[in-house]
Amino acid sequence: MSMRTTLKALLLIGILINTSCGDLFDYSPYAIDFNDENRNVNQKNIERLLNCKNDDTITIAFTGDTHRFYDETELFVSEVNKIHSVDFVIHVGDIADFGLPKQYLWGNSFMQKLSFPYFVVIGNHDLVGNGLLAYEEMFGTLNFSFIYNQIKFIFVNTNSREFKFNGEVPNIQWLDAQLQPAIDFNLVVVIFHVPPTDDDFDASLEEAFHNTLARYNNVLFAVHGHLHHHEIYKPYTDSITYVNVFGVEHKKYNMIKIINNQFDVETMEF
Amino acid sequence: MLKQWSFKIVLITVLPILAARVETFSQVSQNPDSATYKILLPDYVKMQFAGGIGFLSVGVGYTFFNQKLDVTYFYGYVPKFVASDDLHSVSLQLTAKLLQLKVNKNIELMPLNIGWFIHHTFGSDYWIKLPEHYPEGYYWWSPGRNSGVFLGGEVKTKLLSNKTPASGTAFYVRAGSRGLYMASKFGNSSIPLNDIIEFGFGVAVYR
Numbered sequence: 052m053s054m055r056t057t058l059k060a061l062l063l064i065g066i067l068i069n070t071s072c073g074d075l076f077d078y079s080p081y082a083i084d085f086n087d088e089n090r091n092v093n094q095k096n097i098e099r100l101l102n103c104k105n106d107d108t109i110t111i112a113f114t115g116d117t118h119r120f121y122d123e124t125e126l127f128v129s130e131v132n133k134i135h136s137v138d139f140v141i142h143v144g145d146i147a148d149f150g151l152p153k154q155y156l157w158g159n160s161f162m163q164k165l166s167f168p169y170f171v172v173i174g175n176h177d178l179v180g181n182g183l184l185a186y187e188e189m190f191g192t193l194n195f196s197f198i199y200n201q202i203k204f205i206f207v208n209t210n211s212r213e214f215k216f217n218g219e220v221p222n223i224q225w226l227d228a229q230l231q232p233a234i235d236f237n238l239v240v241v242i243f244h245v246p247p248t249d250d251d252f253d254a255s256l257e258e259a260f261h262n263t264l265a266r267y268n269n270v271l272f273a274v275h276g277h278l279h280h281h282e283i284y285k286p287y288t289d290s291i292t293y294v295n296v297f298g299v300e301h302k303k304y305n306m307i308k309i310i311n312n313q314f315d316v317e318t319m320e321f
Numbered sequence: 322m323l324k325q326w327s328f329k330i331v332l333i334t335v336l337p338i339l340a341a342r343v344e345t346f347s348q349v350s351q352n353p354d355s356a357t358y359k360i361l362l363p364d365y366v367k368m369q370f371a372g373g374i375g376f377l378s379v380g381v382g383y384t385f386f387n388q389k390l391d392v393t394y395f396y397g398y399v400p401k402f403v404a405s406d407d408l409h410s411v412s413l414q415l416t417a418k419l420l421q422l423k424v425n426k427n428i429e430l431m432p433l434n435i436g437w438f439i440h441h442t443f444g445s446d447y448w449i450k451l452p453e454h455y456p457e458g459y460y461w462w463s464p465g466r467n468s469g470v471f472l473g474g475e476v477k478t479k480l481l482s483n484k485t486p487a488s489g490t491a492f493y494v495r496a497g498s499r500g501l502y503m504a505s506k507f508g509n510s511s512i513p514l515n516d517i518i519e520f521g522f523g524v525a526v527y528r
Contacts, residue, residue: 076371077519079397080467080501081442082404121509149462149501157505157512180464181446184405215454250456 081181083152085188089159093170093190093206097197100139100168105200109309110136112167112319115143115244115276116298117158118176123299124161130321131304132166138199139167143276143296144174144210144244150182155189172206174244174276175251178213194222196229202271202309203236205229209243209260209275211253223259230267238312241273246293248286249277265289272314274307281305283316365491365527367393372495372521373469374412374440376403382414391416412440416473427479434473436495441466462501469519471497481526491525 112131117124131137146158155177162169171190178186186193193208207221214220221243230239245251247260264270265287272292279298286293294316296305306317363381370377375397382393392415399408416436423429441449447465451457473495480490498506502517 075515075518075520077373077521078371078376078399078404079373079408079410079442080499081406081408081447081464082376082399083406084404119505119507119509121505121511125511148505149464151501151505153502153516154505157516161511179460181406188405212454215452 080151080153083181083185083188085152085156085185088163089156089189091189091191092159093195096139096168096170100197100199103138103168105138107200107310108136109200109202110134110138111307111309112137112140113143113274113294113296113305113307114140114299115296116145116174116279116300117142117161118145118148118298118300119154120298120300121157121161123302124158125164126302126321127299127304128161128164130319132164134306137167137306140165140169141204141242141274142169142171143242143274144172145176145276146171146174147177147179147182147185150177150179150185152181152185155182155185159189170204170206170242172242172244173208173210175210175213178210194225194229198236201236201238203229203239205239205241207241207243209245209247209252211245211256212251216253216255218253218255220253221256221260223256223263226260227263227266230263230269232267232269237269238271238309239269240271240309243273243275245277246275246286246295251277261287261289261291264291271309271312272307281318362528365391365525367395367523367525369395369397369521369523371519372471372523373497373499373519374414374438374521375399375408375410378412378523380414389418389421391418408442409444410440410442412438414438418475429477431475431477434475434493434495436471436473436497437468438471438497439466439468440499467499467501469497469499469502471495471519473497475525477527486528488527491527492522493525494520494522496520 114127131140147154173186173193196203196205207226209221211220241264247257270291272294274294274296276296278295280295281297282295284293297303303318303320306319308315364384365382367380374395376399378395378397380393380395382391384391395412395414397410397412401407414436416434418431418434420433421429421431442465449463449465451460473493475491475493477489477491481487482489497519498517506512506517
């Protein structure tokens with residue numbers, strides 16, 4: 052075998068492999084190479100939702116803390132898809148467990164099978180390694196909001212520990228600006244991963260956080276994950292209800308219906 | 322910070338390879354000093370595509386037990402245009418060649434190689450020791466250092482041996498997975514097996 056033939060053969064093999072099954076080759080666990088359908092997911096779903104017809108009831112299915120519970124996540128998706136009244140689905144964070152780009156892809160591969168628009172807020176596990184970059188590429192900005200049926204949904208990064216308690220997470224100024232009353236909404240739902248009462252939340256911002264939520268008297272309820280169990284509680288005297296939603300591994304999820312400025316929380320099993 | 326690191330890494334990696342090449346291709350005259358020096362010279366240089374340790378990795382290493390075991394130290398680079406971020410890493414790879422079949426005087430086939438690797442990615446995001454802002458045991462794994470196993474095969478030829486002092490050239494393939502991927506797949510039939518496999522191939526020039 053001459054060197055020339057060998058080099059030609061290698062070139063041919065290289066081209067064949069790269070064109071036929073390029074996904075097989077991994078360059079690094081931290082290589083982020085998302086295709087178009089795994090990019091800018093939250094914004095695309097906002098546009099998708101705003102094109103949906105709506106009635107006077109908003110039905111939201113909540114899951115979260117999916118970590119490495121991929122089979123359960125798949126099951127959750129197929130269960131929720133059976134309920135046609137769902138308007139959209141919210142994942143309360145930790146879609147990745149080790150913050151790996153590949154785990155982002157796995158997590159989103161199941162969420163993509165939802166028949167409804169969905170939104171994913173950032174969790175602490177999503178930020179390990181270069182997870183911040185992976186989140187930004189896949190889902191977009193860490194803090195975002197949209198208005199649906201006169202209700203504003205605000206998603207805010209509360210993973211203070213992952214930012215070394217730098218005093219900027221959560222971003223109180225941004226939150227305050229988002230909550231300021233405007234003509235296009237009258238109520239607000241706030242969604243975040245780490246609750247303010249947790250050790251992973253910046254203690255120096257806890258008071259400012261709940262004062263801000265209470266300031267305009269327009270927060271209907273707040274939803275979070277991180278603790279995996281389910282609880283409906285009022286941690287502060289401002290009487291804002293917090294809903295801690297089930298982690299997917301319990302094979303349960305919470306459905307929240309908003310009608311006539313009231314809300315109702317249900318637990319669904321699967 | 323990363324730039325400084327990458328320069329050092331390139332230096333550390335390239336120098337031994339250059340030294341090895343100069344030595345192998347120049348056929349230094351045999352004197353006692355160069356003989357002892359030669360013991361320290363790597364037995365081969367490798368260049369690998371993919372396999373989870375870099376887009377392109379270059380390595381040097383030694384063989385043990387009649388070439389039944391390779392120990393290779395790689396520097397791997399992933400350019401920004403394939404990964405959203407430049408990534409620099411080093412890895413140590415052990416390859417045991419369980420079957421060595423002599424096809425003819427020019428070709429040797431090693432169809433069953435098994436191996437283990439440990440891979441360290443550089444950068445402050447990829448810590449090894451849990452940083453101080455976490456309570457003890459908060460995360461059980463280290464993003465900066467993880468290990469895995471692989472299966473592979475190799476064909477060793479006499480290519481380059483008649484025109485250069487190299488004794489031969491080998492071509493190898495490997496399919497592996499790392500602990501973090503195996504932990505993700507564990508208990509999840511919904512994750513396809515080939516999603517956790519890192520394929521790679523490479524070439525080794527033996528002295």
